Amino acid sequence: MSLILDVRALSKGFTMHHLGTRVDAFHDVSFVLQAGEFLLLKGRNGAGKSTLLRTLYRSYLAASGQILFHSSHGEIDLVRAADVDVTFLRRTEIGFVTQFLVARPRVSAEALVAEPLQRAGRAPAEALDEARHWLQAFGVKRDLWPAYPTTFSGGEQQKVNLARALILPQRLLLLDEPTASLDASARAALIDRLADLKSQGTAMIGVFHHPGDVAALIDREIDLTPDQIPEQTQNMAEDMERTDVVV
Amino acid sequence: MSLKSLTRDWQPMSFGFLDASAKREIRRTSLKAIAVPGCQIPYASREVPMARGWGTGGLQVSCTLITPRTRIKVIDQGADDSVNAASIRRFLARVSGAPTTMDTLEADLIQSRHRIPEEVLQDHQVLVLQVPNPEPLRPVEPNMSLARQMHADADYGRMWLQLYEQIVRSGRVMQGASYPSLVNGRYVMTPSPIPRWDVPKLHMARHLTLLSAGREKRLFAVPPFTRVEPLVFEDVPYRVEDHAGLSCARSGARGFFMNEIPQADGSSSYEISDSELGVKSIRQRDNETVTIGDTWYKNGEMAG
Amino acid sequence: MSQTQLDAPRLVRTQPLLTARNVSKSYGSVPALRNVSASVFPGEVLGIVGESGSGKSTFLRCLNLEETPDAGSYTLDLPDADGNLFDLDRYARRMLCARQIGIVYQNPHLGLLMKHSSSGNVAERLLVAGERRFAVLRDKARAALEASEFPLERMDAPPIELSGGMQQRVQLAKAIALEPALLLLDEPTTGLDVSVQALVLDTLKRLQQERRITMVIVSHDLGVIRTLADRVMVMRRGEVVEAGLADQVFQDPQHAYSQQLVHAKL
Numbered sequence: 001m002s003l004i005l006d007v008r009a010l011s012k013g014f015t016m017h018h019l020g021t022r023v024d025a026f027h028d029v030s031f032v033l034q035a036g037e038f039l040l041l042k043g044r045n046g047a048g049k050s051t052l053l054r055t056l057y058r059s060y061l062a063a064s065g066q067i068l069f070h071s072s073h074g075e076i077d078l079v080r081a082a083d084v085d086v087t088f089l090r091r092t093e094i095g096f097v098t099q100f101l102v103a104r105p106r107v108s109a110e111a112l113v114a115e116p117l118q119r120a121g122r123a124p125a126e127a128l129d130e131a132r133h134w135l136q137a138f139g140v141k142r143d144l145w146p147a148y149p150t151t152f153s154g155g156e157q158q159k160v161n162l163a164r165a166l167i168l169p170q171r172l173l174l175l176d177e178p179t180a181s182l183d184a185s186a187r188a189a190l191i192d193r194l195a196d197l198k199s200q201g202t203a204m205i206g207v208f209h210h211p212g213d214v215a216a217l218i219d220r221e222i223d224l225t226p227d228q229i230p231e232q233t234q235n236m237a238e239d240m241e242r243t244d245v246v247v
Numbered sequence: 248m249s250l251k252s253l254t255r256d257w258q259p260m261s262f263g264f265l266d267a268s269a270k271r272e273i274r275r276t277s278l279k280a281i282a283v284p285g286c287q288i289p290y291a292s293r294e295v296p297m298a299r300g301w302g303t304g305g306l307q308v309s310c311t312l313i314t315p316r317t318r319i320k321v322i323d324q325g326a327d328d329s330v331n332a333a334s335i336r337r338f339l340a341r342v343s344g345a346p347t348t349m350d351t352l353e354a355d356l357i358q359s360r361h362r363i364p365e366e367v368l369q370d371h372q373v374l375v376l377q378v379p380n381p382e383p384l385r386p387v388e389p390n391m392s393l394a395r396q397m398h399a400d401a402d403y404g405r406m407w408l409q410l411y412e413q414i415v416r417s418g419r420v421m422q423g424a425s426y427p428s429l430v431n432g433r434y435v436m437t438p439s440p441i442p443r444w445d446v447p448k449l450h451m452a453r454h455l456t457l458l459s460a461g462r463e464k465r466l467f468a469v470p471p472f473t474r475v476e477p478l479v480f481e482d483v484p485y486r487v488e489d490h491a492g493l494s495c496a497r498s499g500a501r502g503f504f505m506n507e508i509p510q511a512d513g514s515s516s517y518e519i520s521d522s523e524l525g526v527k528s529i530r531q532r533d534n535e536t537v538t539i540g541d542t543w544y545k546n547g548e549m550a551g
Numbered sequence: 552m553s554q555t556q557l558d559a560p561r562l563v564r565t566q567p568l569l570t571a572r573n574v575s576k577s578y579g580s581v582p583a584l585r586n587v588s589a590s591v592f593p594g595e596v597l598g599i600v601g602e603s604g605s606g607k608s609t610f611l612r613c614l615n616l617e618e619t620p621d622a623g624s625y626t627l628d629l630p631d632a633d634g635n636l637f638d639l640d641r642y643a644r645r646m647l648c649a650r651q652i653g654i655v656y657q658n659p660h661l662g663l664l665m666k667h668s669s670s671g672n673v674a675e676r677l678l679v680a681g682e683r684r685f686a687v688l689r690d691k692a693r694a695a696l697e698a699s700e701f702p703l704e705r706m707d708a709p710p711i712e713l714s715g716g717m718q719q720r721v722q723l724a725k726a727i728a729l730e731p732a733l734l735l736l737d738e739p740t741t742g743l744d745v746s747v748q749a750l751v752l753d754t755l756k757r758l759q760q761e762r763r764i765t766m767v768i769v770s771h772d773l774g775v776i777r778t779l780a781d782r783v784m785v786m787r788r789g790e791v792v793e794a795g796l797a798d799q800v801f802q803d804p805q806h807a808y809s810q811q812l813v814h815a816k817l
Contacts, residue, residue, distance in 0.1 A: 017807030018814075058796060060803040076562045083782050083796050084592045085562040104760075105753045400642045404679035408664075411678070412671050414685060415707050480685040 003070050004172055004203040005033040005056075010065030010079075012048065012055050025051040026224055029065070033172075035201040038194075038217045040208065043224035049207040052224065053174045056205065057096050058086045069094070071171065091119060095170040097178045101161035103149040109160045110135060110145045116168040134163040137189045159186050166193050173197065175206035179213045187213060263310040264342040269293045273311040273466070277457060280468035285430025286398070287381050292464040296338070302360055303461030305377035306335060309358045312373060313343045320347070320354035325362040325504070325520035332360075349523045352540045361424070363445040365503050365521045366540035368454035370471055376439040378460040381467065383427040383437040403435050403478075410478060420483070428477045435478065436467055444487045444504045448543045449475040491547025495519040498528035502547035566628045568593045568765050569733060574613055574623030583609045584620060585789045591733075591782075594763040598780025598797065600773060600812065606789035607769045611737050613637075614767060615654050616644040627651065629732055649679045653726025657738035659718035662725065665711040669721045670696065672710065676728045695724040700754045716747035720754070727758065736768040740775055752778050773813065777801060785809045 013024040026048035033039055041049040054060045056067055058078055067078040071093055076085060090096070104112070114131035118124060135145055138159040144152065149160050162178060175194075179187050194217055198204060208214055263270065269291070276290040295303050295310070313319065319339050323332040327349040335358060340347050348354050351364040358375040368374060384394040387405035397403070406427055413421045424440035428449070438446055439458055449456060449469050456469040469475055479485040494501040496508070496516040503524065505517035519525040530537045543549060567590035576584040584606045591597045599607045612618040614625065616636060624635040632647055639647065656662045663672050673692040674682075682688055696706050701720040710718045719739055726734055739755070740748040756779060758764060770776055776783060776797070783800040785793040785808065793806040804810045 014803070015805070017810050054802065059798045061795070061799060061805065071562060073562050082561055084565065084567075084595065086796060087595070087781055088563050104756060105749075106757070396641070400645060402645065402679070404675050407678040407683075408667060408671055408675045411674050411685070411688060412667055415668050415671065480688075481683050483685045 002035045003032060004035050004037075005031075005070070005205075006066075006068040007031050007033075007056075008066040008068070010052075010055065010067060011063045012051055012060060013063050029222075029224070031222055033203045033205065035171075035203055036198055037203050038198055038214070038219045039203075039205045040211055040214075040218045040221045041205065041224060042211070042221050047224040049224055050176055053096070053176050053205065053207060057090070057094065057174055069172070093171040095165055095168075095173045096176070097162065097165040097173065098176045099158050099161070099178055099180050099182075101149060101157040101164075103152075103157065103160075105150055106148060108146045109140065109149045109152075112149060113160060113164045113167055116164065120168055130167065131163070134167050134193075135160070137193070138163050139183070139186050139189065155181070155183065158182060162186070162190055162193075166190075166197065169197055169200050170202055173202050173204045175204060175208070177207055177209055180209055191217070260342065262343060263313050264295065264338075265293060265307065265310045269307075270311040273307055276466050277308070277311075277468065280457065280466050281455070281470045283434070284470055284473050285434030285436040285467055287436075287465040287467045289464055290466050292461050295461075297335075299462040300379060302331065302335060302358070302377040304459035304463075304466070305358045305360070305375045305461075306338075307461060308375045308457050308459045308466070309335075309339055309356060310342065312356055312375075313339060313345050315344045317343070317345045318348050318353055318355045319345050320349060320351065320357045321359070322357065322362060322364070322522075323360045325364075325506070326522040328522060349526075351521075351523060352538060361440045361442075362504075362520060363441055363448045365524050365542050365544065367543055368452065370453040372454045374454055374456045376441070376456060376458045378437070378439040378458045378465075379462070380425075381437060381458070381460040381463050381465040383425075383435050398434060401433065403429075406435055406478060410480065414480075414483060420479075420486075426477050428475050430469060430475055431473050432476075434467075436469075438469075438475070442488055442504060443477070443485070444490065444544075446475065446477050447487070447549050451475075487549070490517075491544075493517045495525055495528070498525040499532060500525060500528040502544055503542070565592055567591060568595075568628050569614070569626075569767070570628075571610075571614065571625045572623060574610065574620045574625065576609060576613070576618065576620040576622075582789050584613070584623075587623070587786070587789070587791055589767075589784060589791075589794075591765055591767060593765055595782065596759060596766040596768060596780045598776035598783045599767065599769045599786060600771065600776050600783060601786035602771055602812075604788075605786040607786045608737055609789075610786070611654075611735055611767065611769045614733075615652055615735050616648055627732065645679075649676065650729060651732045652735060653729070653731040653733070654735040655719065655722045655726050655737065655739045657741050659710060659715070659722055662722045663710045663718065666709050668707040669701070669710055669713070669724075670706040672721055673725045673728050676725050680729055691728060692724070695728040696721070698727060698758065699724040700750075714747070715743050716751055719743065719751050723751075723754070723758075727762075727764070730762075732765060734764050734766045736766060736770075738770050738772075739768070741770065741772065748775075755779060773801075785812065 008030050010029045011027045013022050015022045029052065041052060043049050051060060055062050062079045069076055069078050071089060110128055110131045113135060114127040117127035117130060132145060140156060140159050144156060149157055178190060191214060198217060272291055276288050279288045293307065295306050297303055297306060319336065321332045321336040323329040326332060336347050339345060351366040354372060356373050360377045382394055384397055387409055388394045388397060410420055424442055425437045426443050426446050427435050428438055428446055430436050438449060451472055451474065453471055455471055459466045477485050490505050491502055493505045495518050497518055500519050504520045506520045508516045508518055510516055527537045527539050569591040571589045574584050574587045587610055601607045613620050619637050625637050626635060629651055670692040673695050674688040677688055677691055693703060693706060697703060699720040701717065701724060710721050740751050752775060759766060768779055780797045783797045784791055787808050793800060793804060793809045800809060801813055804813045
């Protein structure tokens, strides 16, 4: 088994300048993840499960610690990596699956799903064929494939989103409650696809409202509920001017 | 020895009307203009006994270049006998004692308004064109300071855009006279309001052309054997006026630039614009002995 | 929090297309830009947000070589752009901009000849670059207008007769006609009706997706930036207060001013 992710002493808090307060989301989280492993994040509401996923994806900036990601190009600390590399890895190696579709006007469902394959260099016709296969698998009605998903119902949009997010096998997949409000057949298709990707070596970290959905996939669990409730807020200095910012 | 022997007699005016310093300035300006073909060189533009806008620029250059042996010809839109041409010719002769002529072949210095003679000019001849508006960029850039920057940068995109617009709106280039032309591959000039028919005559010509605008105080030149290329799209050929098939009602000459004379019945008749060539053609028809020089256009086609 | 892009550990060896370092400019005693640095990688969209007077438009004008700052350097990783571009003379700037940099201004009067035809406005770019075939000018102007989703039956109408949204499309067509390496957008949708704004943004987004044009877009409208930008730079009083990935700046702004800006608009 090869190492994919090595998280060391990761902490995240939010500074709310207008309140002059700081809220800790999670503190000192460490774990490793191997290829083909499925890690479930547990914890009560507000324990920081989604926050941890977003921190790993760099949508949130970690306060301290390291996220050592073993990419096919070498090891890199996602906490400190250049934006351009993060963008690159998001396009090629790290997937983030939510229940929400970011639809674009005047792009058809099948084109949207085929896009990750095309970006990875697959021939357009071939990519479109595979996109249709996955739309079928997730139960999107055939006559909707060439339509624009901006007008779809929430449920159909979610299926298009899953097809798009899972079409290209990634090295690391972050799952933020993808099963929520999904109908039974689509959920079954999703779990099949995840199992398939897992067997191909994709490492996964997931947050699930009903972990029972994916019980068969889970290798390990991490409980983010703090041992004792820490001091929630602490005062911070007003003066936080930064002088070192360079884009 | 007396002081009188060392000085000239008092004269009522300088030779060639202009005083020596004015002529020196125009000579220097002309040299600069010849050194940088097509580039507008500013000069002081003195007073001459003629209103600005009536050919004062050309007159000053003629006054400067003239000598008692220079044979001068003056034409106004092709005609030697129009009031302006006659007045300027008489003035030049009076202030210099120079001989005059109407025959293009005999002339040393030709001052012209809006035409180039049809007979080929030779390397000993100088053509002086009167220019009302020397700035080809004025229609696209009214600010003259910016226009000069554009010349300096050879920034002629707007100039081309104007041609594009004409083709888009009218299906063809509508520029009649003053067709903007690139001189020596560098400066775009207006060749003064000569018809499109005459512009090719400037290209690689044997003679020197000086273009002078008295009111605008600018002088520029096309030296002998200099490229003068009308701005034209590669796939929209340059077209001269469609006069090749017309013949002159008075002289019978064909294949030259014509003046259109509207008739009472609504039709048109045509007369050759180069009046002296018309006179020669009539004489030839009447079996007199005349020498008609080589012409730029032969049978209505510009000789390659 | 040390988000310094220029010294961050790097995984992929790509060079930034655009690198600006420590750009400073004052108008008299009023500083407009203070040590602004930025880099943009090929195919990336950098959004610059900030309120009026934050210096974002001044910075964009510097990138378009219309303004020369008092200090700082600006390089483009292109074969025909050597050294600090702020050192170029007027002629070299004009030639470089004509070939490699397209710009869309908020005010169409700055970018267009209002009484010439729309296609002529696009063609001018090609003429400056030396195209001398009328048929090619027509074809390329038509293609650029079509890519900007301009109604082709009006391609010879002058911009003064067109709506604001259409004028912006003409500007966009002009900017992309020569397939520039860099596209600069200065409040491209400000002042348009909301519905028209959405359509223009949609066109920009599609162009970006299809052609992977490197863009720098300046707007006080966070919605515009959120729609288009991969990375965001927040400016205030001539300084960069925060910079990062677009989703990070919008979801987890670090600086007090960015938080205020983001929360005010959410």
